[in-house]
Amino acid sequence: MRLTRHEAREIEAGIDQEFGFHLEMRTEQLIRQGYSPQDARAEALRRFGDAASARAACVESDRRWQRAHKRRELLLGLASDALFALRRMRRRPLAFAVIILTLGVGIGATTAVFSATHHVLWGPLPIADEERAVAVWETDPDRGESVLEVATGNFTMWQRLQRSFAAMGLAVPFGFDLDAGGRPQPVTAWLVTAGFLDALGASPALGRLFAPEEFGTSAPPVVILSHGFWRDRFAADPSIVGRSIRLDGTPTRVVGVLPEGLEYPRRAADVWAPTMLGEREQNDHSSRYSQVVARLGPGVSREAASADMDRVARLVAAEVGPSASTGGIRVQSLREHVFGPVRPALLALLGAVGFLLLIGCSNVANLLLSDTVARERELALRAAVGATGARIAAQLFAECAVYAAFSGVLGVLLAAWGIDALVAFGPANFPRLASVALDWQAFGFAAAIALASALLVGVAPALRASRTEVASLLRSGEAVTPHRRLRRAFVSIEVALALVLMIGAGLLGRSFAALRGNDLGFAPVGVAELQMFLYDTNKTPEARRARVAEYVAAFEAMPGVERVGVVTALPFHPSQIDADDDLTVEGSQAPPRRVHTTVASPGYFDTMRVPIQRGRGFDDRRDHERGPRVALVNDALARSLFPGQDPIGKRVRVGVMDRPQVREIVGVVGDVRPKSLDSEPRPEIYVPMLQSGTGSVTFVVRTRGDPHQALLMLGERVAALDPGQAVYHAAVVEDLVDATLVERRFNLLIAATLSTVALFLAVIGVYGLMSFETTSRTRELGIRAAIGASPRRIAAMVLGHGLRTVMPGVVLGMLGAAILMHAIRSLLYRVEPVDPLTFFYIGAGTLAVVALAAYLPARRASAVHPMEAMRRP
Amino acid sequence: MTDPTQQLIRGTLHLLILRQLAAGPAHGFSLLAAISERSEGVLRFEDGALYQALHRMQERNWVSSEWGHAENGKRARFYRLTREGRRRLDIETDSWQRYARAVSRMLEPEPA
Numbered sequence: 001m002r003l004t005r006h007e008a009r010e011i012e013a014g015i016d017q018e019f020g021f022h023l024e025m026r027t028e029q030l031i032r033q034g035y036s037p038q039d040a041r042a043e044a045l046r047r048f049g050d051a052a053s054a055r056a057a058c059v060e061s062d063r064r065w066q067r068a069h070k071r072r073e074l075l076l077g078l079a080s081d082a083l084f085a086l087r088r089m090r091r092r093p094l095a096f097a098v099i100i101l102t103l104g105v106g107i108g109a110t111t112a113v114f115s116a117t118h119h120v121l122w123g124p125l126p127i128a129d130e131e132r133a134v135a136v137w138e139t140d141p142d143r144g145e146s147v148l149e150v151a152t153g154n155f156t157m158w159q160r161l162q163r164s165f166a167a168m169g170l171a172v173p174f175g176f177d178l179d180a181g182g183r184p185q186p187v188t189a190w191l192v193t194a195g196f197l198d199a200l201g202a203s204p205a206l207g208r209l210f211a212p213e214e215f216g217t218s219a220p221p222v223v224i225l226s227h228g229f230w231r232d233r234f235a236a237d238p239s240i241v242g243r244s245i246r247l248d249g250t251p252t253r254v255v256g257v258l259p260e261g262l263e264y265p266r267r268a269a270d271v272w273a274p275t276m277l278g279e280r281e282q283n284d285h286s287s288r289y290s291q292v293v294a295r296l297g298p299g300v301s302r303e304a305a306s307a308d309m310d311r312v313a314r315l316v317a318a319e320v321g322p323s324a325s326t327g328g329i330r331v332q333s334l335r336e337h338v339f340g341p342v343r344p345a346l347l348a349l350l351g352a353v354g355f356l357l358l359i360g361c362s363n364v365a366n367l368l369l370s371d372t373v374a375r376e377r378e379l380a381l382r383a384a385v386g387a388t389g390a391r392i393a394a395q396l397f398a399e400c401a402v403y404a405a406f407s408g409v410l411g412v413l414l415a416a417w418g419i420d421a422l423v424a425f426g427p428a429n430f431p432r433l434a435s436v437a438l439d440w441q442a443f444g445f446a447a448a449i450a451l452a453s454a455l456l457v458g459v460a461p462a463l464r465a466s467r468t469e470v471a472s473l474l475r476s477g478e479a480v481t482p483h484r485r486l487r488r489a490f491v492s493i494e495v496a497l498a499l500v501l502m503i504g505a506g507l508l509g510r511s512f513a514a515l516r517g518n519d520l521g522f523a524p525v526g527v528a529e530l531q532m533f534l535y536d537t538n539k540t541p542e543a544r545r546a547r548v549a550e551y552v553a554a555f556e557a558m559p560g561v562e563r564v565g566v567v568t569a570l571p572f573h574p575s576q577i578d579a580d581d582d583l584t585v586e587g588s589q590a591p592p593r594r595v596h597t598t599v600a601s602p603g604y605f606d607t608m609r610v611p612i613q614r615g616r617g618f619d620d621r622r623d624h625e626r627g628p629r630v631a632l633v634n635d636a637l638a639r640s641l642f643p644g645q646d647p648i649g650k651r652v653r654v655g656v657m658d659r660p661q662v663r664e665i666v667g668v669v670g671d672v673r674p675k676s677l678d679s680e681p682r683p684e685i686y687v688p689m690l691q692s693g694t695g696s697v698t699f700v701v702r703t704r705g706d707p708h709q710a711l712l713m714l715g716e717r718v719a720a721l722d723p724g725q726a727v728y729h730a731a732v733v734e735d736l737v738d739a740t741l742v743e744r745r746f747n748l749l750i751a752a753t754l755s756t757v758a759l760f761l762a763v764i765g766v767y768g769l770m771s772f773e774t775t776s777r778t779r780e781l782g783i784r785a786a787i788g789a790s791p792r793r794i795a796a797m798v799l800g801h802g803l804r805t806v807m808p809g810v811v812l813g814m815l816g817a818a819i820l821m822h823a824i825r826s827l828l829y830r831v832e833p834v835d836p837l838t839f840f841y842i843g844a845g846t847l848a849v850v851a852l853a854a855y856l857p858a859r860r861a862s863a864v865h866p867m868e869a870m871r872r873p
Numbered sequence: 874m875t876d877p878t879q880q881l882i883r884g885t886l887h888l889l890i891l892r893q894l895a896a897g898p899a900h901g902f903s904l905l906a907a908i909s910e911r912s913e914g915v916l917r918f919e920d921g922a923l924y925q926a927l928h929r930m931q932e933r934n935w936v937s938s939e940w941g942h943a944e945n946g947k948r949a950r951f952y953r954l955t956r957e958g959r960r961r962l963d964i965e966t967d968s969w970q971r972y973a974r975a976v977s978r979m980l981e982p983e984p985a
Contacts, residue, residue, distance in 0.1 A: 015924075018901065018950045021943070022920060025902040049919030061928035068932075 003066060011062045015055055023048065081398030089402070095371070099364050102761070103407035103457075106357030107450050108414025109754075113353045115415065115442040116422055117346045120432045121339055126259040128201035129295075134302060135337040136168075136292040136309065140327035140594075147330060150292045152277050153285040154316055158292070158329070161312045164305035165294040169196025172275065172290050173575060175533065177726040178233075179246035183719060184726040187229075187247065188268075191275035199295040200334075206230075207241035207256030214255075215274045221252040222274065227260040229270035247271075248536060261435055285320055286581040286594075286655070293334065306331040338431050344826045345747050351823075352504065352754045355497045357453065359761045362490040362497075364403075365457040366765060369487055370772055400458030401451075408450030412438070415446060427742045460486055484773070491765045492809035498762035499813025499846050500820055501755035506838040507821060508748045511829040515744065521672030521681065522571065523609040524733040526562075527700055528707040529570055530714055531729035534695035537722065541693025545625075547722075548689065548697060552603070554717055555701050560710065562702040565604030566689055569596075570698045571672045572736040575729060583685065585641060586651040586662060595637060596674070596682050597654065599697075601689040605669060607702045608733075614638075615648045615667030623666075623688040630688065631663040637683035638668045654685055663687065676740040678829050700733065707732040747827060759849060762809075766853040770802050774857040781861050791862035798861050802854025803847075810847055814839060886918065886926045887935075888969055891954065891962040894936060898953040900943060901927060927952055935961050 003011075023044050030040035045051070089096040127133055136158070138148040155170045162168065172191040177184035194215040202209065205227060214222050225240070234240045244251040258272065296305055309329040332340075379392055387395075416438045426433045538544040548566055555564045569576050582592035602618040604610075613635060623630050631652065638647040653662045671681035689697075703710040711730055718725055774781075781794055789797075821833035831838070889908050893899065899907070905923055908916065930936045935958035943949040954962070 014950065015928075017948065018924065021900070021947055021949045022902050022905075022924070024947070025943075026920065029906075047920050049921040051921055054921030054925050057925045058928040061925075061932045065928075065932040 015058045081395045085399035085402045100406045102360040104410030106360035107411025109353040110357050111415035111446040112418030116436045119436045126262050132296045133334040135332045137330045139330050149288040150290045151285045151288050152281040153283050156282040157316045164300045164308040166297040167195045167199040168294040169193045169199045170290045175728045176247040186728045187270045189271045190269045199293045204256035205259040210274045215276050222255045223252045224256045224272040230257045348824045359494045359497050361453050361456050362494045363765045366490045400454035404450040404454035412446045491769045494762040494765045495809030496813035498758040500817045501758045502842045503817040505751035505755040506842045508751050510831045514830040515677045518677045524737045527733040528711045531698040544695045560703045560705045563607040565607035565700045566601040567604045568599040581655045583654040596684045598686050599692040600686045607700045611670040613668045618688040624690040629663040630666045632667045632686040634684040635671045636681050763853040770854045770857040774861040795858045795862040798858030806850045888965045894954045898951045900949040
């Protein structure tokens with residue numbers, strides 16, 4: 001505690017006076033003993049000794065004492081103020097509860113969202129030098145796709161041509177069957193090339209990473225477990241490292257476990273295994289299903305690497321031909337890749353809960369303000385008996401400190417619960433959400449915002465109180481000024497903030513509706529899907545085709561089954577492989593086109609209700625292995641390849657998971673959305689199952705009953721037919737479609753909840769202010785009624801006054817939303833951030849609700865009998 | 874300051890002040906007068922030392938001070954014993970008396 005200059009001067013003056021008094025007394029005494037006045041003065045000084053050093057020592061002592069004294073006074077003052085505040089609150093438990101609850105909810109929500117945001121967006125990744133780790137993608141400007149998975153052949157060339165990266169690796173999504181007794185269990189995997197884990201900067205939590213020789217084909221198979229798989233499947237048993245597990249029937253040694261939270265690339269996998277690209281993969285420039293991670297070399301910036309990869313893209317295009325990599329290469333920071341997609345939603349959420357807290361603060365500030373009005377006589381009395389403005393302000397702040405303490409504790413409790421709810425109900429594929437927890441940073445944050453809010457709500461009443469005019473207040477019967485302008489400003493701000501949130505929720509709602517209204521191109525209701533890989537047990541194309549036919553027949557024979565189809569890439573399937581290939585039209589000089597290729601059985605289109613728009617569908621009796629090569633194209637491809645012509649009978653050359661062949665187009669099918677409701681249909685070509693030897697197939701089964709029920713029976717049927725066959729993925733297609741909406745639905749739900757709470761708080765604020773203002777006008781209204789104003793007129797007057805009060809808030813909210821909504825542009829779909837319709841309806845709706853809140857006090861006021869009103873003080 | 878008596882006094886100055894203040898509040902000059910009178914002039918020290926001692930004792934919360942008017946009507950700082958100071962006086966008196974008894978026993982002629 002520092003001393004003021006005034007206090008320091010006081011100390012010195014006091015000591016000088018004390019010494020002076022002493023010397024005077026001593027001189028007088030000596031004169032009485034017979035000294036001459038001059039000698040007496042000299043003798044007194046002599047007996048005093050070294051006055052300068054005594055003075056210095058005394059000053060130092062007094063300063064230390066005074067500092068300690070001030071500290072003690074301050075603490076005692078605070079404690080007594082806090083006690084006083086607590087006693088006041090005990091007398092008004094309802095107001096106290098409202099204040100604590102309002103602030104506590106705001107603090108809790110803000111803390112929970114801050115914890116999540118902080119952890120998800122800014123928490124450290126479990127990798128070394130994360131700013132040097134980048135994800136590398138292909139891009140295709142023609143199709144408007146800025147991030148495409150990478151073809152293994154292109155990656156091979158990148159590796160050879162690039163000059164920017166210290167390490168570079170590729171990961172292929174894969175599935176194993178884990179054999180642990182009973183039916184084989186599907187295990188998701190990343191097959192990674194040498195360099196991938198180095199590029200990522202991963203270090204093992206247990207054991208080790210792969211040794212260089214383990215990437216060879218002749219090396220004994222090894223595997224690294226993900227942290228989650230190790231914990232869930234092996235009960236976090238550290239002795240698993242060094243032991244073998246059976247994957248696809250092969251004993252595979254576990255060499256290590258990766259650290260928790262290492263979910264990169266974004267898809268979480270159970271195990272990681274080493275791989276080496278074979279010759280076929282090194283030359284495959286069309287199948288895009290791999291992810292590439294690289295580590296920037298020393299001194300290389302991401303921009304420089306990006307420029308270098310542009311050069312590489314041109315070289316690849318020149319070497320392989322115009323079609324292989326017509327697009328470019330994109331170098332993206334790994335953090336951006338993992339968290340970029342969720343950042344806008346999280347930041348918007350953080351903003352929204354911040355708004356909620358501010359609305360709560362305004363309400364509480366208004367409540368306290370109305371309380372200070374009621375207390376002004378008490379405060380004036382204190383001022384009259386000598387309390388300074390600062391002292392009174394300190395007392396009010398002590399009250400706020402009590403609020404901060406209580407609401408902060410409540411906030412932390414609510415935040416702990418809120419985080420649990422976020423983790424439990426948040427989208428499952430949200431990165432790192434599962435590991436969000438209340439940590440000391442969250443406590444610090446909660447404490448800081450609790451204090452900040454308390455100061456915020458306390459500053460207006462305190463300022464007000466410190467300027468209290470004693471005389472004017474002590475005069476009895478004097479009506480106190482209710483500082484209307486400040487209170488109205490608070491309510492306006494509340495209405496504005498709530499309106500911004502409402503408009504945000506409205507825009508998300510409209511986006512969601514627009515998305516739901518999109519035509520899928522197929523009918524997902526009632527369809528179950530089973531994905532299997534048939535290569536291991538069925539080595540030849542003939543064997544695989546026979547096995548597929550066997551399953552189809554078995555499924556079709558089941559009760560309740562309407563139709564069964566087979567396809568290689570099912571729309572909305574999470575492990576869908578983008579198989580693109582070059583297509584040339586026979587007799588055309590146009591450069592090859594890249595199209596998406598799919599193998600399908602005749603029943604596929606019926607089962608999924610994808611319409612045959614022209615020509616015919618596939619027919620097993622004609623379109624078999626020995627029959628003429630045929631294909632179906634979708635509407636998008638037909639229109640772009642043969643604008644204004646009939647595509648039926650045209651011949652195209654294309655390879656579909658096979659060497660290129662010339663095929664005749666026999667029909668046109670409808671477009672389907674490939675991955676999500678907001679993904680646009682792409683040019684697609686389908687070839688018949690019997691003219692392909694693929695073994696990665698998805699069965700689709702349309703049933704009359706509940707497809708979830710059918711799923712169980714289908715699984716049992718597979719087990720009965722071939723006990724060694726694993727089902728890699730099984731789901732109801734409607735659920736797959738639904739899963740793509742989970743994140744948006746979650747966002748919408750949260751936005752709707754927060755904005756409803758915000759509106760509710762704003763309504764309380766408006767209602768409170770209007771009740772207060774109407775009550776303070778009761779006499780005036782009574783007089784008006786007495787001189788002939790009808791109740792209706794009085795109600796209209798009060799209502800008009802209420803609307804004028806909230807109108808600035810509505811206008812401010814509209815303007816604020818018009819600016820702020822651009823920040824959530826990436827969360828919107830087919831609706832502009834400043835959507836006139838949304839702004840109009842939400843604005844009008846909010847105004848109506850707020851007007852109702854203003855009307856209720858007005859109606860009460862109009863019902864007051866004039867005589868009664870006049871009698872009131 | 875080479876006189877050994879004075880050094881002894883320095884160590885016990887606090888005790889003398891506490892003892893004197895136990896009789897009632899007093900300003901510095903009256904304390905000084907009372908101490909030299911009761912000690913019959915044996916205990917002597919510079920006047921300034923008294924004030925240094927008083928302010929140090931205030932810092933330790935043994936005494937408190939306030940301004941008042943002396944017998945001649947002049948403004949003077951009056952010191953009074955705090956509760957802490959009274960406790961201190963008991964402790965110091967006790968330990969001084971034990972010390973003094975021990976020393977005087979040492980100085981008695983040994984019994985034959």
